[in-house]
Amino acid sequence: MLPQRLIESLVGLFLLFAIFSLTVLAFQVSGLTSLFPDQTYTVTASFDDIGGLKVRAPVKIGGVQIGEVAQIGLDPVTFKAVVKMHIRNQYNDIPDDSSAGIFTSGLLGDNYIAITPMYNTTYLKNGSKIEMTHPAMVLEKLIGQFMYKIGNNGNNSSDNGEKNEKK
Amino acid sequence: MMDRVAVLGQWGIDTLRQFGKAGILFYRVLFYPPNFKKSCPLVIQQVYSEGVLSLLIIVVSSLFIGMVLALQGYHTLSKFGASQELGPLVALSVVRELGPVVTAILFAGRAGSAVTAEIGLMKATEQLSSMEMMAVDPLRRVISPRFWGGFISMPLLTLIFNATAIYGAYLVGVKWLGVDAGIFWSNMQSSVEFHADIVNGVLKSVVFGVAVTWIAVFQGYFSIPTSAGIASATTRSVVYASLAVLGLDFVLTAMMIGEW
Amino acid sequence: MSENLVEISHMSFQHENGKVVFEDVDIVIPRGKITAIMGPSGTGKTTLLRLIGGQLYPTSGDVKVEGRYIHQLSRKALYQLRKRMGMLFQEGGLFTHLNVFENVAFPLREHTQLSESMIHSLVLMKLQMVGLRGAWRLMPNELSGGMARRVALARAIALDPELIMYDEPFTGQDPISMGVLVKLVRTLNESLGLTSIIVSHDVQETLQIADYVYVIVNKKVIGHGSPEVILRDPSSQLQQFVQGLPDGPVPFDYPAKPLVQDFLQGGTT
Numbered sequence: 001m002l003p004q005r006l007i008e009s010l011v012g013l014f015l016l017f018a019i020f021s022l023t024v025l026a027f028q029v030s031g032l033t034s035l036f037p038d039q040t041y042t043v044t045a046s047f048d049d050i051g052g053l054k055v056r057a058p059v060k061i062g063g064v065q066i067g068e069v070a071q072i073g074l075d076p077v078t079f080k081a082v083v084k085m086h087i088r089n090q091y092n093d094i095p096d097d098s099s100a101g102i103f104t105s106g107l108l109g110d111n112y113i114a115i116t117p118m119y120n121t122t123y124l125k126n127g128s129k130i131e132m133t134h135p136a137m138v139l140e141k142l143i144g145q146f147m148y149k150i151g152n153n154g155n156n157s158s159d160n161g162e163k164n165e166k167k
Numbered sequence: 168m169m170d171r172v173a174v175l176g177q178w179g180i181d182t183l184r185q186f187g188k189a190g191i192l193f194y195r196v197l198f199y200p201p202n203f204k205k206s207c208p209l210v211i212q213q214v215y216s217e218g219v220l221s222l223l224i225i226v227v228s229s230l231f232i233g234m235v236l237a238l239q240g241y242h243t244l245s246k247f248g249a250s251q252e253l254g255p256l257v258a259l260s261v262v263r264e265l266g267p268v269v270t271a272i273l274f275a276g277r278a279g280s281a282v283t284a285e286i287g288l289m290k291a292t293e294q295l296s297s298m299e300m301m302a303v304d305p306l307r308r309v310i311s312p313r314f315w316g317g318f319i320s321m322p323l324l325t326l327i328f329n330a331t332a333i334y335g336a337y338l339v340g341v342k343w344l345g346v347d348a349g350i351f352w353s354n355m356q357s358s359v360e361f362h363a364d365i366v367n368g369v370l371k372s373v374v375f376g377v378a379v380t381w382i383a384v385f386q387g388y389f390s391i392p393t394s395a396g397i398a399s400a401t402t403r404s405v406v407y408a409s410l411a412v413l414g415l416d417f418v419l420t421a422m423m424i425g426e427w
Numbered sequence: 428m429s430e431n432l433v434e435i436s437h438m439s440f441q442h443e444n445g446k447v448v449f450e451d452v453d454i455v456i457p458r459g460k461i462t463a464i465m466g467p468s469g470t471g472k473t474t475l476l477r478l479i480g481g482q483l484y485p486t487s488g489d490v491k492v493e494g495r496y497i498h499q500l501s502r503k504a505l506y507q508l509r510k511r512m513g514m515l516f517q518e519g520g521l522f523t524h525l526n527v528f529e530n531v532a533f534p535l536r537e538h539t540q541l542s543e544s545m546i547h548s549l550v551l552m553k554l555q556m557v558g559l560r561g562a563w564r565l566m567p568n569e570l571s572g573g574m575a576r577r578v579a580l581a582r583a584i585a586l587d588p589e590l591i592m593y594d595e596p597f598t599g600q601d602p603i604s605m606g607v608l609v610k611l612v613r614t615l616n617e618s619l620g621l622t623s624i625i626v627s628h629d630v631q632e633t634l635q636i637a638d639y640v641y642v643i644v645n646k647k648v649i650g651h652g653s654p655e656v657i658l659r660d661p662s663s664q665l666q667q668f669v670q671g672l673p674d675g676p677v678p679f680d681y682p683a684k685p686l687v688q689d690f691l692q693g694g695t696t
Contacts, residue, residue, distance in 0.1 A: 004208065007215045014219045020322035021330035028352065029333055069323050083305040291508075296577075297520035299535045300480050301586075302509040 040067060040086035041126035045100045045113075051079045051136025052110040053102055059085045061115050066091045068114065084112065087124070095120035101134035111136055189385045196311045196384070206312060213316025216279040224273055229328040233335025233396060236260060240336075241344050253346050254355030257336040262359060262368045265381040266329040268416050271375035274321060275408035279383035282313050286387025287397035307309065310388060314380050321376025322369050329368065367423050374415055379408040432590055432622045433479055438488030440471070440478060443566075447496065448474050451488070461616050461623040463637035467645050467668065472626040473517070476592045479624070480512060481505045481670050482611040492590075510538055513583030517598065519575040527562040529555070534585045543683040553581040557611060567598045573604030580611065590622045593616070597629040609636055630669055634658070640693040642668060644676075 059067040067087035097120040390400035433456035448471035453504040484498040557577040634654040667675030
């Protein structure tokens with residue numbers, strides 16, 4: 001049996017090792033920047049189509065994350081998607097005529113909201129609403145548009161051909 | 168035919184009584200609090216013999232598990248051109264599942280079996296009876312410190328497991344297989360969330376710690392005091408504890424995923 | 428102070444699995460004397476000690492220690508009572524992770540607030556009484572069986588109890604250790620004014636030192652009295668036990684079919 005003091009020191013070391021691991025896990029692995037949840041203010045925006053946007057998706061300006069999506073709902077009157085975002089308090093000088101769009105990170109990545117700042121001198125604050133929004137680009141609609149365009153071009157050229165022949 | 172039903176019924180009643188005994192033991196261990204001055208050294212002693220002495224197997228296993236994860240992960244991910252996701256793959260697998268579960272199973276095998284055997288042996292050599300006759304409650308002196316020792320050691324061991332496994336993955340992924348260190352860590356950081364992943368993982372390990380130590384202590388305390396009895400109690404303790412860990416893991420994961 | 432330390436009246440005890448150990452047993456343990464409880468192995472003599480110590484409760488009947496009913500005592504009161512009892516288990520029951528000194532010091536550390544130096548002196552005194560003062564450093568696994576029992580005895584008397592119970596103290600001992608133990612039991616009883624209960628099936632040694640004897644066979648007390656009375660009692664059960672006769676009321680043959688039947692039929696049916 002080891003002497004009591006040695007045992008206590010070893011247990012203390014064990015504890016330190018574990019706390020050190022916790023610190024490593026917190027900061028190196030999960031990128032925790034502060035232990036306390038950021039202070040944020042809430043901003044709303046309505047979109048025609050949010051595509052694959054999920055709660056906790058990032059909200060970015062110029063690629064830098066300034067907040068996240070908190071809630072997604074449906075307006076029962078206008079049938080538009082209503083998205084609530086939490087924006088960190090430190091970014092409190094976003095002009096209130098800025099526009100919000102839904103983009104995809106990478107080719108096949110998750111959707112996020114990008115805010116493009118405009119020029120007003122009044123800023124977004126808690127409860128503000130972003131008026132200008134761009135919906136997400138849905139793949140099916142894109143393909144549909146593309147095919148419609150091709151179809152049109154084809155028709156135009158065949159019409160021209162017919163007219164020529166009739167003459 | 169009726170005989171078979173009777174046997175089944177008897178087995179059912181016996182199992183119920185086992186659970187009852189386990190519950191009463193648990194209650195008495197938890198709620199008859201020992202006075203701190205006397206029991207702190209006992210608990211520390213147990214944290215040493217259950218936690219510190221398990222460090223070797225935990226660290227070695229976690230290193231190897233991390234390294235293998237990185238190796239296999241890289242091999243498969245690179246087929247999809249997604250080798251930069253190695254960091255998140257390893258970190259999430261370890262922190263969410265492998266860390267708590269593997270640590271718990273290794274702990275059950277090493278410390279759980281030791282606790283069961285120790286308590287069973289003390290019962291067989293009448294040390295527990297002597298204590299009782301000397302007006303010292305063996306539950307407070309022997310059982311309770313071992314329970315708290317396991318309860319404290321498990322989350323600590325899990326944290327250490329997580330960190331060393333990810334380090335092992337780093338060694339293989341970055342140093343050997345050539346994944347860029349910056350991408351490795353930054354992708355990992357953006358996929359792993361402290362509260363959802365790491366804290367939940369530690370929560371799991373706390374639950375597992377309670378389950379494994381409770382089973383180990385119970386099996387030891389109620390073992391048949393012969394050498395065959397202790398042997399079977401020890402194996403039972405490891406098997407039941409491992410199964411309990413896996414079952415609880417599923418339940419907890421379902422609950423945690425449901426939240427988000 | 429009542430004359431009898433322990434009074435057991437009309438006591439019956441049955442194990443959980445249904446095995447009946449005692450049926451309507453009456454035993455009285457007088458203060459200050461050595462009382463022996465004897466009987467063949469397996470008759471539950473250890474169980475009797477457990478009943479007196481409150482580790483088990485009788486199925487019916489009473490066990491009274493110092494005038495108080497054991498099964499009515501609260502946990503706390505029971506523990507208080509146990510501090511005044513010492514028990515020597517068959518295997519010694521020493522704590523394997525503590526050395527001899529720490530083993531004997533254990534009850535002192537747990538139940539008293541004595542200073543270290545006082546504990547030191549007390550432990551050495553108790554060890555001196557059993558003749559093992561020089562062995563205080565040894566670990567239990569370094570002790571012979573006889574020495575382990577003596578250490579356990581020192582531990583049992585550490586708190587100066589009033590009652591001491593010996594569970595098969597002479598079983599499996601060589602003649603010298605036996606002699607040592609017999610001497611110790613007698614001396615301790617006299618010098619410390621103890622009441623001793625010895626549970627044993629060693630007829631010779633036990634009858635040497637006992638003041639009063641109870642013989643339990645087959646769940647009942649079949650005889651009690653001073654050693655001379657027991658030796659002269661004509662009951663065949665008693666005589667078989669006392670003289671160690673292989674066949675008698677406790678038969679030699681385990682119950683079986685008649686011999687001819689077994690051999691002719693060749694076993695299975």
